[in-house]
Amino acid sequence: MDKFDSMRLLVRVVERRSFSAAASDLGIPRSTATTAIKQFEEQVGARLLQRTTRHVTPTLEGEIYYQRAKAILAEIEDAEAALTGDEVRGLLRIEVHGPMARMFILPELPAFLARHPALTLYIGEGDRFVDVVREGYDCVIRAGEIADSDLIVRRLGLAQERTFASPAYLKRHGTPRTPDDLEGHEMIGFASSRTGQVLPLEFMVANEIRTFTLPYRITVTNSETYAELARLDFGLMQAPRHRYAEDIANGTLVEVLPDYPSTTMPISVLYPKSRQLSPRVRVFIDWLVEIVAPKL
Secondary structure: OOHHHHHHHHHHHHHHOOHHHHHHHHOOOHHHHHHHHHHHHHHHOOOOEEEOOOOEEEOHHHHHHHHHHHHHHHHHHHHHHHHOOOOOOEEEEEEEOHHHHHHHHHHHHHHHHHHOOOEEEEEEEOOOOOOOOOOOOOEEEEEOOOOOOOEEEEEEEEEEEEEEEOHHHHHHHOOOOOHHHHOOOOEOEEEOOOOOOEOOEEEEEOOEEEEEOOOOOOEEOOHHHHHHHHHOOOOEEEEEHHHHHHHHHHOOOEEEOOOOOOOEEEEEEEEEOOOOOOHHHHHHHHHHHHHHHHHO
């Protein structure tokens, strides 16, 4: 393993806090990774990693070397990309909620990978907040306002939130014409991942947001379950309109109170402030800017 390969390995071990995870990312055996790092520490004349039974963390010297190595490797990737035109290579690790992956990324992915044939992609899906650096992700895609983030946030677009219900529910409860007609209606409870509290319904009325918390019998934390309960006549829901265009088209969901929209929801990509963007991350983010806004 040459010096640059060893630097790449060191960077990945520091970010993943694990020899096994780093070795898996780079497609090498764990034993090869541990031997290579030991030899690399001997070459540079310093201990770079502190190993315990559960974690691997950088020493002070290792943290300094890690920051320098990231910048050097990014420069090398830039230089290689300049020689090969638009070709970028390597593993790109992203994290995105499943519905957004299926709505925005997967339909356009064949064209993106055809444009960059030397690029490989790891897509993590989940509703939890991830530690981008520690878990080894290059960037994450998120919906909603980003509060107190130590990451760089680049907005990709604004999703329009709308109110929906099933035809059977509206037949039973009536179709409200204004938010003041919501008395006697029910909603499906959706709990905030940050606070655990059920989110109220929001409507824009005379340029002001009014909130309504209607009675609810079921509370959920998953957006797919939320929508399925609405299809099954359990009450009103609010969600980005683009996500349920097919339901609207085939009549399984009906938009309610279209003249009183909810707030808009930002769609953003986040990446570490300390990390110099490599060409593979840069082209991916530029591609997201191209494809996300037109779908909102």
